[in-house]
Amino acid sequence: MIVTIDGVAASGKSSVSGGVARALGVPYVSSGLLYRAATGLGLEAAVDLHDAPALLSHLQSHPLRLEPLAAGNRVWQGGRELTGELHSTRVDRGVSVVAALPEVRAWVDAQLRALPSPFVAEGRDMGTNVFPRAGAKFYLTASPHIRAVRRAQERPEDVPAIEAALVRRDELDRVQSAPAPDAVVIDTGPLTLDGVIQTILAQLPA
Ligand code: ADP
Ligand code: CDP
Numbered sequence: 558m559i560v561t562i563d564g565v566a567a568s569g570k571s572s573v574s575g576g577v578a579r580a581l582g583v584p585y586v587s588s589g590l591l592y593r594a595a596t597g598l599g600l601e602a603a604v605d606l607h608d609a610p611a612l613l614s615h616l617q618s619h620p621l622r623l624e625p626l627a628a629g630n631r632v633w634q635g636g637r638e639l640t641g642e643l644h645s646t647r648v649d650r651g652v653s654v655v656a657a658l659p660e661v662r663a664w665v666d667a668q669l670r671a672l673p674s675p676f677v678a679e680g681r682d683m684g685t686n687v688f689p690r691a692g693a694k695f696y697l698t699a700s701p702h703i704r705a706v707r708r709a710q711e712r713p714e715d716v717p718a719i720e721a722a723l724v725r726r727d728e729l730d731r732v733q734s735a736p737a738p739d740a741v742v743i744d745t746g747p748l749t750l751d752g753v754i755q756t757i758l759a760q761l762p763a
Contacts, residue, residue: 558674558675558691558692558693558762559674559675559676559677559678559688559690559691559692560577560581560676560677560678560691560692560693560694560695560757560761561677561678561679561683561684561687561688561691561693561694561695561737561740562574562577562677562678562679562683562695562696562697562757563679563680563681563682563683563684563685563694563695563696563697563734563736563737563740564679564681564695564696564697564698565697565698565699565704565723565727565730565734566704566708566723566726566727566730567699567704567705567707567708567723568697568698568699568704568745569697569699569707569745569750569753570589570679570680570697571585571587571589571630571679572750573679573697573745573750573753573754573757574587574677574678574679575627575628575629576750576751576753576754577677577754577757577758578627578676578677579627579628580754580758581675581677581761582627583627583675583676583677584625584626584627584676584677585625585627585630585676585677585678585679586623586625586630586669586672586676586677586678586679587623587625587630587679587680588665588669588678588679588680588681588682588683588687589652589679589680589681590623590630590632590640590643591621591623591632591665591668591669592652592655592656592661592665593632593643593644593648593652594621594623594632594634594639594643595612595616595621595655595661595664595665596643596648596651596652596654596655597639597642597643597648598615598616598619598621598634598639599612599615599651599655600647600648600651602615602619606651606654606655607654607658609658609659609660609661610660612655612658612660612661613660613661613664616661616664619634619635620634620635621633621634621639621668622634623668623672625672625676644711646712646713646714646722649712649722649726650722652726653726653729653730654729656681656730656733657729657732662733666686666687669683669687669688670687670688678691681730681733681734682733682734684696684736684737684739684740685733685735685736685737686733689737692762693741693760693761693762694737694739694740694741695740695741695742695743695757695760696736696737696740696741696742696743697743697745697753698742698743698744698745698746699744699745699746700746701720701723701724701727702716702720703745703746704720704723705717705719705720705723708723741757741760743756743757
């Protein structure tokens with residue numbers, strides 16, 4: 558079975574997906590990491606991130622491989638691991654431009670659909686576009702301020718700057734970020750990480 562966990566930026570998707578996946582004994586799949594890796598490669602090669610043909614041709618000549626482990630996803634270009642470079646402010650700023658390109662979305666979707674199930678898939682459109690027949694779907698939210706306070710533990714900027722960037726990215730990602738009509742929406746604001754994980758586990762079909 559496939560479980561999808563979508564939601565806005567820094568709502569807890571990857572931490573929650575990791576916890577749910579470990580409890581189920583399956584891997585989780587971070588779709589955002591592929592968008593981040595495409596962005597990181599494009600920035601590194603000074604490709605114009607709005608130029609879909611140029612970016613796609615660069616991705617085809619530098620294939621990426623997602624390693625969807627329950628302990629944390631990793632992404633590789635050939636023998637080089639990119640994972641550690643992809644959660645930077647620079648990639649945060651460019652990734653929504655790359656994710657808006659239909660050609661890049663089709664390239665990511667094809668890689669995700671080729672993965673062997675079962676797994677937990679997290680991102681924006683896992684329950685709507687990529688895995689519409691998933692066995693259980695969740696959508697995480699929290700206020701921009703709460704999300705910025707959480708993300709401030711992982712970025713050098715202060716909370717107001719992070720909050721402004723999150724709101725901007727939510728807006729740029731809005732098209733692909735609608736919850737599936739059959740997703741359970743969870744406001745993670747008042748919950749601990751473990752509270753969110755337990756809420757999801759309690760609602761999974763037996
Ligand atoms: P996303 O994948 O949606 O961007 P993350 O899983 O990276 O979100 O979570 C962002 C930060 O918020 C991490 O530091 C994580 O530990 C923390 N976090 C996530 N969910 C909660 C929660 N319910 N309560 C407190 N902190 C949380
Ligand atoms: O963790 P955070 O929410 O900050 O980012 P992420 O999940 O790693 O996603 C990074 C970016 O990839 C998002 O801001 C979207 O632009 C894009 N994305 C997407 O469009 N569709 C997905 N399924 C996953 C990510």
